[in-house]
Amino acid sequence: MKKQSGTEFESLHENLSLELRRGTLVLTVLSQLQQPQYGYSLVEELNAHGIPIEPGTLYPLLRRLESHELLISSWETAGPKPRKYYRLAQQGERMLELLTEEWFDMTKSMVRLLKGSMPHETE
Amino acid sequence: MIDRYVYAVSSRLPQNQREDISLELRDLIDEMVQARTHEEEPILSVLHELGDPIKLADTYRGYGRYIIGPRYYDLFILVVKTVAFAVSLGMVIALSIGYLLNPSAQESFSFISMIGTIWSALLQAVAWVTVFFLIAQRIQQRKGTNEPSEDWSVEDLPDVPDNSTVIPRSDPIASMIFLTILGVLLYASPKIWGIVRNEVDVVIVNPVIGEVFMHMMPWFLVSILLDMCLEFAKLIIGIRTKQLALISILLHLLTAIISFYIVTQSGLWNPNFISELSQALHQPVSNFNLTAQLWNRMPMVLGLLIILGFVVDVGTTVKKTWFPRKF
Numbered sequence: 084m085k086k087q088s089g090t091e092f093e094s095l096h097e098n099l100s101l102e103l104r105r106g107t108l109v110l111t112v113l114s115q116l117q118q119p120q121y122g123y124s125l126v127e128e129l130n131a132h133g134i135p136i137e138p139g140t141l142y143p144l145l146r147r148l149e150s151h152e153l154l155i156s157s158w159e160t161a162g163p164k165p166r167k168y169y170r171l172a173q174q175g176e177r178m179l180e181l182l183t184e185e186w187f188d189m190t191k192s193m194v195r196l197l198k199g200s201m202p203h204e205t206e
Numbered sequence: 207m208i209d210r211y212v213y214a215v216s217s218r219l220p221q222n223q224r225e226d227i228s229l230e231l232r233d234l235i236d237e238m239v240q241a242r243t244h245e246e247e248p249i250l251s252v253l254h255e256l257g258d259p260i261k262l263a264d265t266y267r268g269y270g271r272y273i274i275g276p277r278y279y280d281l282f283i284l285v286v287k288t289v290a291f292a293v294s295l296g297m298v299i300a301l302s303i304g305y306l307l308n309p310s311a312q313e314s315f316s317f318i319s320m321i322g323t324i325w326s327a328l329l330q331a332v333a334w335v336t337v338f339f340l341i342a343q344r345i346q347q348r349k350g351t352n353e354p355s356e357d358w359s360v361e362d363l364p365d366v367p368d369n370s371t372v373i374p375r376s377d378p379i380a381s382m383i384f385l386t387i388l389g390v391l392l393y394a395s396p397k398i399w400g401i402v403r404n405e406v407d408v409v410i411v412n413p414v415i416g417e418v419f420m421h422m423m424p425w426f427l428v429s430i431l432l433d434m435c436l437e438f439a440k441l442i443i444g445i446r447t448k449q450l451a452l453i454s455i456l457l458h459l460l461t462a463i464i465s466f467y468i469v470t471q472s473g474l475w476n477p478n479f480i481s482e483l484s485q486a487l488h489q490p491v492s493n494f495n496l497t498a499q500l501w502n503r504m505p506m507v508l509g510l511l512i513i514l515g516f517v518v519d520v521g522t523t524v525k526k527t528w529f530p531r532k533f
Binding site for chain 1: 236
C-alpha cells in the first residue's frame with residue numbers, strides 16, 4: 084500500500100528509520116509484558132501508543148525472547164479458542180531493568196548530541 | 207485460504223514447533239480479520255499484510271535457509287573453481303597417458319568418451335566439495351546464526367603470515383592434479399598395464415594378480431581421497447600451521463603404511479609374470495634373467511622408495527613449518 088514511496092532517497096529513509104526502530108523493539112516488548120498479553124493485544128496496544136509493529140515481526144520475536152528465557156508463555160484454553168499468553172520471566176524483569184537504565188542514559192546523551200548538531204537552535 | 211497460508215509457513219519450520227506456531231498464527235489471523243470486517247476482503251488484506259509465508263517462516267526460524275550461506279559463498283566458489291580446474295587437467299593428462307601406453311584400446315579412448323569421462327569426474331568433484339561445504343554450513347547454523355561469531359577474541363586473529371609460511375595456491379593445486387592422475391591411472395591400470403604386443407597380436411600379461419589388486423583398490427582410493435582432503439584444507443587455510451603439519455604427517459604415515467603393506471606383503475605381484483612374459487613374446491625364459499632379478503627385488507625396492515618418500519616428506523614439512531627461513 085505505502086510501498087510506492089517513489090524516489091530512492093525515500094526508500095533509503097524508510098530503511099534507516101526501520102533499522103532505528105528495530106533496535107528498540109526488545110525493550111518495547113519487554114516493557115509491556117508485566118501483565119500477560121497475547122500477541123495481537125500487544126500489537127494493538129503498541130499501535131495505540133503510536134508504535135506500529137507488524138505481527139509478522141512481533142510473533143517470532145516473542146518466541147525468540149521465550150527461548151532466551153526472558154518470557155514465559157502459557158496456553159489459555161478458557162476462551163472459545165486456545166490462545167497463547169506471554170509475560171515476563173524473572174530474567175526478563177532483570178533484563179527490562181537493565182535495558183531501561185541504558186535507554187535513559189542513551190537518550191540523555193543523544194539529546195545532548197543532537198542539540199549540539201542543530202545549527203538553527205539559537206540560545 | 208487461511209489454512210493454506212498457515213500450512214505454507216509451518217511446513218517450513220522444525221517439526222516440534224509446527225503445531226504451536228500454527229495455532230498461534232491462526233489465532234492472529236482470525237483476530238486481524240475480525241478487526242477489519244468493514245473491508246471487502248478482510249482475509250486477503252490480512253494475509254497480504256503478513257507477507258510472504260517463506261519470509262515469515264525465516265523470521266520464525268531466525269535464519270534463512272541456504273545450501274551455502276553468505277559466510278562461505280566466496281570460499282565455496284574459489285574452491286569449486288580450483289578443484290574443477292585441477293581435476294579436469296589431471297583427467298586430461300591421465301587419459302592421455304593411458305592412451306599413449308595403450309593405443310590399441312583406441313575405441314574406448316575416443317574423444318567423445320573422453321569428454322564424457324572428464325565431465326562425470328568433474329560432477330563428482332564438485333558434488334564432493336558441495337557436500338563438505340554443506341556440512342560446514344549445517345554446523346555453522348547449529349552453532350548460531352550466520353553472522354560472525356560474538357565471542358571473538360584478539361587471540362583468534364591469525365598472525366600476519368610471514369611470507370615463508372604462506373602456502374602458494376599453486377602448491378595444493380599441483381598436488382590435486384597429481385593425485386587425480388594417480389587415481390585415474392590406478393583405477394584404470396588393469397586395462398593399461400600388463401599389455402604386451404608381440405609381432406602378431408596383443409597379449410595380456412598381468413604383472414599383478416587381478417583379484418588381489420581389486421581387493422586393494424579401495425585402500426588406494428581411500429588414501430588418495432584423504433590426501434585430496436588434506437590438499438583441500440591447505441588451499442583453504444593457506445598458511446603452514448603446526449596442526450596442518452601434524453595432520454599431514456599422520457596422514458602420510460598412514461598412507462605410507464598402507465602402500466608399504468600392499469607392495470610388500472599382500473601377494474599383489476604375479477609370481478609367474480616372467481614366464482608368462484616370455485611365453486607371450488615367444489622367447490626363452492633365460493633371456494629375461496636380468497628382468498627376473500629386477501622383478502624379484504621390485505617389492506623391496508618399492509617398499510624402500512615408499513619409506514624414503516615418507517621421510518623426505520616429513521623432513522620438508524617439518525622444515526617448512528617450524529624452520530621456515532633457517533638453513
